[in-house]
Amino acid sequence: MVSVIFPAAGHGKRMGLGFNKIFTELSGKPILIQTLLTFSRCDCVDELIIAVDVNEMEVIQKVLSKIPRLKPYKIVAGGSERQYSVYNGLMAVSPDADIVLVHDAARPLISETVIQNVVNEVMLSGGAVCAVPVKDTTAEINEMGFIEKVPDRNKLWAIQTPQGFKKEILVEAHKKAQEDDFLGTDEASLVRRTGRAVKLVMGSYDNIKVTTPTDLLMAEMLFSHKTA
Numbered sequence: 350m351v352s353v354i355f356p357a358a359g360h361g362k363r364m365g366l367g368f369n370k371i372f373t374e375l376s377g378k379p380i381l382i383q384t385l386l387t388f389s390r391c392d393c394v395d396e397l398i399i400a401v402d403v404n405e406m407e408v409i410q411k412v413l414s415k416i417p418r419l420k421p422y423k424i425v426a427g428g429s430e431r432q433y434s435v436y437n438g439l440m441a442v443s444p445d446a447d448i449v450l451v452h453d454a455a456r457p458l459i460s461e462t463v464i465q466n467v468v469n470e471v472m473l474s475g476g477a478v479c480a481v482p483v484k485d486t487t488a489e490i491n492e493m494g495f496i497e498k499v500p501d502r503n504k505l506w507a508i509q510t511p512q513g514f515k516k517e518i519l520v521e522a523h524k525k526a527q528e529d530d531f532l533g534t535d536e537a538s539l540v541r542r543t544g545r546a547v548k549l550v551m552g553s554y555d556n557i558k559v560t561t562p563t564d565l566l567m568a569e570m571l572f573s574h575k576t577a
């Protein structure tokens with residue numbers, strides 16, 4: 350059984366709307382709903398766990414109750430950091446789940462094909478995240494703003510979600526992060542700290558995280574051309 354956790358409890362500060370960006374409409378429906386609908390169309394997905402701000406729980410419950418064709422879902426309280434939101438979701442996953450995916454609610458352009466490919470790779474490798482080769486040259490800079498190092502671009506990938514793991518691997522990684530007071534930006538970094546390997550799966554350049562107003566414009570355009 351495959352459960353998917355959606356961290357959705359942020360405040361969208363960089364979007365600058367004054368409210369959580371997951372409520373912003375994309376092609377007539379809130380970003381959160383578009384994301385949940387894509388996962389609900391996947392045969393391989395069995396359960397959705399949505400981590401939301403406690404103050405938004407009621408309104409999200411109400412909105413979701415009116416959406417037909419969603420897979421069975423649970424709403425849980427989010428935390429003050431994305432990692433804590435994911436942890437709360439993990440604690441609510443069905444005891445029957447053997448694979449858990451984590452997907453940012455703010456990535457509504459995810460395709461069913463990429464979701465399936467991540468699940469397939471988790472079955473083979475235990476842990477898999479989707480990613481794309483970086484297009485720009487990247488640099489490490491010093492405090493003065495001068496370039497110190499330019500890593501070889503051919504070896505660099507930009508990590509996206511979904512990130513999927515066998516359930517016990519993700520639980521172990523979150524427990525260890527908690528013990529060590531470690532805060533990571535994604536699940537792969539937590540899992541790698543436990544000494545386990547994480548495989549990359551080809552994601553999509555369309556699978557952007559809607560973070561800034563420009564991303565929202567891009568998302569509208571990409572959504573209108575979206576295919577499975």
Ligand code: CTP
Pocket residue numbers: 355356357358359360361362363364370371400427428429430431432434435453454455456558559560
């Ligand atoms: N998220 C969460 N709990 C938090 C912070 C973030 O569940 N305490 C979720 C967001 O809702 C989003 C995903 O994690 O779906 C990725 O985070 P990000 O893009 O950073 O969203 P925000 O934190 O809302 O945006 P910002 O950092 O600009 O405030």
Ligand code: MG
Pocket residue numbers: 359
């Ligand atoms: Mg954030």
